[in-house]
Amino acid sequence: MQIHILAFVLGVVLLQQQASLPAISWAWALLPGAASAFLLCRSHEPVFTTAGKVLFAAIFLSAGFFWAAAFAQWRLSDALPQEWEGRDIQLVGVVAELPQVNERSLRFVFDVEQAFTDGAIVPKRISLAWYGDRGTDTKTEPLQVNLPHVNAGERWRLTVRLKRPHGSINPHGFDFEEWALEHNIRATGYVRESDENVRLNDRVNRPSYQIERLRQKIRERFTQALPDHAYAGVLAALAVGDQRAIPAEQWQIFTRTGINHLMSISGLHVTMVSGLMFALVYWAWRRNGRLTLWLPARKAAAVAGLLAALGYALLAGFAVPAQRTVYMLAVVATALWWRRFTSATMILTWALLAVTLFDPWAVLSPGFWLSFGAIATIMLVSVGRIGRMHWITEWARIQWAITLGLIPALLAMFQQVSLVSPIANAIAVPLVSLVVVPLTLLATLPLLDFMLLPAHAILSGCMDLMQWMSDLPHAVWNQHAPPMWAVAAGLGGIIWMLLPGSLGFVRGFPARWLGMVALLPMFLSLPPKPGPGDLWLSVLDVGQGLAVVARTENHTLLYDAGPGSGSESDSGNRIIVPFLRGEGVKHLDAMVVTHADTDHSGGALSVLQAVPVKWLVSSLSNDHPIQLAASKKQRCQAGETWQWDGVQFDMLHPSEQSYSNSRLKTNALSCVLKISTVHGSVLLPSDIEKQSEYQLLAQAGHTLSSTVLVAPHHGSKTSSTDEFIHRVNPRLVIFTVGYRNRFGHPKDAVVERYQALGSRLLRSDADGAILLRFADDNVAVETSRALRRRYWHDVLELTNNSYH
Template identity: 50%
Template sequence: MTIVILAFAAGVLWLQTQAALPDGTMLLGMSAIGALCCGASAAKVRLRWVLPVGTFLFGIVWAGWFAGYRMADQLPLSSEGRDIDVVGVVAEMPQITDRGTRFRFAVESSTLPVPRQISLTWYAHRMADDDVPEVVPVVVHAGERWRFQVRLKRPHGSLNPESFDYEAWLFERGIRATGYIRDAPDSGAIKAHVPGFGIGVERLRERLRDRYQSVLGDRPYAGILIALSVGDQQAISPGLWQIFSRTGLTHLMSISGLHITMVAGLFYMLAGWLWRRSSRLPLYLPAQHAAALGGVAAAFAYCLLAGFAVPAQRTLYMLTTVAAASLLRRRPATRQMLAIALLVVLLLDPWAVFSAGFWLSFGAVALLFYTGSGRLAAGHWLSQWGRAQWAMLAGMLPLLLALFQQFSLVSPLANALAIPIISFIVTPLTLLAALPGLQFLLWPAYWVTQLLMLFVAFLADLPGAIWQQHAPPLWATLLALIGTAWLMLPRAVPARWVGVLLYLPLLFVPPERPLEGDMKMAVLDVGQGLAVHVQTHGHDLIFDTGPSFAPDADSGTRVLVPYLRAAGVQKLDGLVVSHEDNDHEGGADSLLQAIPTGWLLSSLPFEHPLSAAPVRHVACSDGQRWQWDGVSFEVLHPAAAQYLHPPPKTNNMSCVLRVVSRQGSVLLTGDIETVDEMRLLQRHATELRSDVLLVPHHGSNTSSSPEFIAAVAASRGVFTVGYRNRFAHPRPNIVARYRERNVQMFRSDEDGAVSFDFRAGGIQVSREREQRKRYWHGA
């Protein structure tokens, strides 16, 4: 049975890696072949592969049918960017952000065709009559029916190498459009409470969150208790998430299998004890069966309260399998229980394979079963605990490095203390506080959490607390997983140490870098903004850092730092911030804090906050030159004299950098406008020619004059623009100018990150959306 379920899971996974969905005819054909294979197996055909092949095909068909149904529920292109009146229900607990309130909205009726599930943001700020932003209180609750006027767009997110796929995340949740609410006279609440089981659960979750917030206020660790009770991880600050990441405690801050099992165990004992107090009830149902049903019911209730995440689902289905086996007086093998849980998860949610939690959750439990089934010798409980910690440390290393490119070296120590405290003290007290009149229990739960966090913060600050490295290639990850299986074999097996050798490529095979005289350039997808990585044989430079999105979120933390870590860049030799503008310097502070940087070159004014950064800061000016590994760098703009009388627009002070390798050249232009282009033509008419041009000012009407385009004579140009940005960049007439010069054009909103490899044989170009194309992208 286990092999059959794994074959089904492999079929589901295969479907989710495809650039296009199989059509209906192909799915019908696969169904027919799968049925023949299963029929042959039932007829006792002596071919072991027949049944797994059939279930593999059924996995493809099952996931394909679900995907086709969801793909059909999409926002028509004709509805994008238009005012649409919608009536529907707030379908989940709203998330409060610095910019407003975000929530899932179940549409019941609309003036134009829209998907059934959309994500809406109700911004907390609007422009008053005097063009000054004013705060507008936003009050919306789960289960309310509202009438809104909205503007929608299809799901779209930035796509960079080794990055999070936001569109996949939305697709899994059935959200087929995103947008915002507009001020309209007929907007407003229609009904305060819409009946429904799911809506009722969301209303309860929100009520509990509000109760906890009212008791604990804005205390620093209040978000931990909220996350442990109702699964609202947004309540935990980014700073705390960093601490949990460095100490390997992230899994404890979601309602994981450990918490579900603990709650189920408590209710199992309570239900069994109460059942035995009766003289008649055990005559109808044995106490152990009643206890099992009580434990499963408690686990189901806690899963609903938690938002039904994949780790919680896995535990619920495993507990249900155990309870069913108890009722049927059977004892299934542990691998069969895990396989059944896997099957149920994928039957209900074929897109669960998108989630890192899916792989970590099933991987961790499978590892514990593997090492606990007689492979690790019995002994004192302390030695057993130590072996289990060692197994988790070594066994989860390949997955964590593949998914996150980091691993906490202090996690065994942090988990040794945090797991029992969170599972057996903090979580039970927090859940009991949900009952009427027991809110006071939040205080002991908070005090215990506060003491625990002192120890956790100490561990997070230890030098070398976390191992960070480049993203390993797939073959190295698979080799390390084989090494894990070999290393965890029974102690009597000889040469188990060979498993350690299979880890070496995972840890020590470095990413490929350009040869001497060559270079690579990646124009990253940061939405409406700019961020470029230039790499030579031994040096790395970032040109601009993209926008800031919110006080605690910017392109530095969300794009640049994860990208550089995955690329194996441990330090930056230089950072260029072209000029003072959020979409170019918004992520600089986060980047400087996270990655050691040699120097900062910019046109920022002296009083700018970045000028106080602990790094050598130099004003960029025409004539600056340096060379790295046979690659030349030269600043062409602004002229030094412009600093004496700065222009009113910071765009005109943009640093312009030309990079020349032996295989080609690139011109990085920032937001220069036509007047700056003319100055460049006057000073460097013969020096502008480049193979690749970063199109000035995102393709606005104020830049890309015909004379400048002719002087650069680039064969390739890149527009860095956000999807359906409010500036309508790039402008059609500007695109037409480049097309007239036969320039091959790339756009970050359509291509994702665009990478150029200047090496022998010419310039090789790769587009991230082409490399990682999946059927849901752009739909």
């Protein structure tokens, strides 16, 4: 049966890799296939029996494939029509989940009950941001944002503007559209300012809303009990699963030390709560004869332990690790109830089936693979082993095995592995799981808030050690993303290394050291790179902004760093750094920050903090934070030129005189860079406008002709003059724009100019990252949305990208 379950899960995984959904009608073919398999298995001939088993496995694989396809068809059918994007719609619904507060807005999931706007079609579940009113600006006080007060489980009437889920698509990047589909977020938007935005009901009595209301109350109590305490957010995450309450700098410590699984609701915590409840009920139940005669103590304890696990998991948001643990405990409780022996692998397999049955998109989550991978590793090194060892030795072996066993998955998904993880976990797991978590859970009960103070004190001491370990120079191994065949080989090698060795007269598996050889391809199979004289140009999809990575044989340049979206998140740490790490770029030889506008400079500080940058070139003022953070810097200026690996770099703008003109806007100081190869050239004009274009025509007109042009100022009407684009005469034009951006870029008139010129047009909101390779006397063009096409992207075609 385990083989059939694994085949079903494999079918679910295969469906999530498809570019389009299959017709569900093909699922009817499973019925005759299943009948044939049943008849073959009943045959007395071994060859027919084997064929029947293989066919049964294929049937289960197909069943998993079509099960996931049916879920996907059902969820995708609840979509926002394109004609209702960007229009005011009045809705009545309920705040469905714990609201999240950030610097400028309040964000929450909204279950739509009714749309009052005539003809409006709105999905049942949407995500809304409600931006606050800015208070009065004074000279002594910073500008305050007054956010609305919204609670989970409240019914509201709101006027909103919506759009379909849309995110950036980049190599090695996060796919927001995938995440939105898994979480059943079928539209995103914001609340419009209106006098008709009113709370209709303080409390909607539905179990899921009541749970969310309880989570919010506990979070508020924690915040009040621990004002100005550094790790209050961590304790809230341990109690109610609110991981967004943890600041980014603390998450970095957790990631670098490999204990991030402890700072959320992990399976270990759920199991601990369940085990504690099992022991308490078992101890108390067996001391009452009447209760024992009515129901055996072991059965009562099993039910109590399962209910405790389910309650804690629901309180914590029911993430994949918590789901997996609850399903595993359900299998154990069922076995105890029916007094049947169940193997550890069977428990894990049935939990795997339950997770994929209820949530077919769980297989896309890193937590799915890390959670089940960790449990499988523990079983591999502990279940069925002969001989006993000291508990400290056993604990150390399990920690070492988990660290080793998760290396392939961590390198494939995050391109980094914590080298201090075994030691950090050996310290943090007992402290957090056995001390901090119980105290925190007791503090969720009324009148026990004082428990948070010792919990915080112990956690603070633990974090001091973690901070020290995180700051060690080689705490983390970073590298490129290994190819999938190397990941598979590494996984096989680790399994071979962890198999039982010889013990006394019992022979184990021979030559386990050969597993180390299978690990080598993950580290030695380097990603491809440009040849001599070649240029690889990656125009990243950063929304309404610009970030371009130019690579030659031995050098890398970053041209602009995309927009910033908050104090803890920007294009640098969300898009650029993961891209560089995944491509194996360990440092930047130069970073050009063309001007001070945040859609071009917003991610620069994050890049400087994460990646060594040899040389900063910019038009920024000397006191700008980016300038202060750089060790070697230089002003960009027309006439600057250099060569890397046979590729020519020429700075064409601004002139030296431009810096002395105080009337010029920041756009007019944009650094214009031309990169030339024997295979073609690219012009990067950033945000220059008409006057700067005329200046370029006058001073460097003979150098402007280029194969590829990144459209000036995102295709605004203040740029791309006829004279300029005719002089450049590009074969390919790229618009770097955000989906449904508020500026309306690119403007229709600008698009028509380039079309009249005969240029091929691409845009980042429709195509994702645009990857260019200047080699072999040609320019090869690929787009991330074409390379990473998945079925959930199909509904996001733009009406105005017909000019591809």
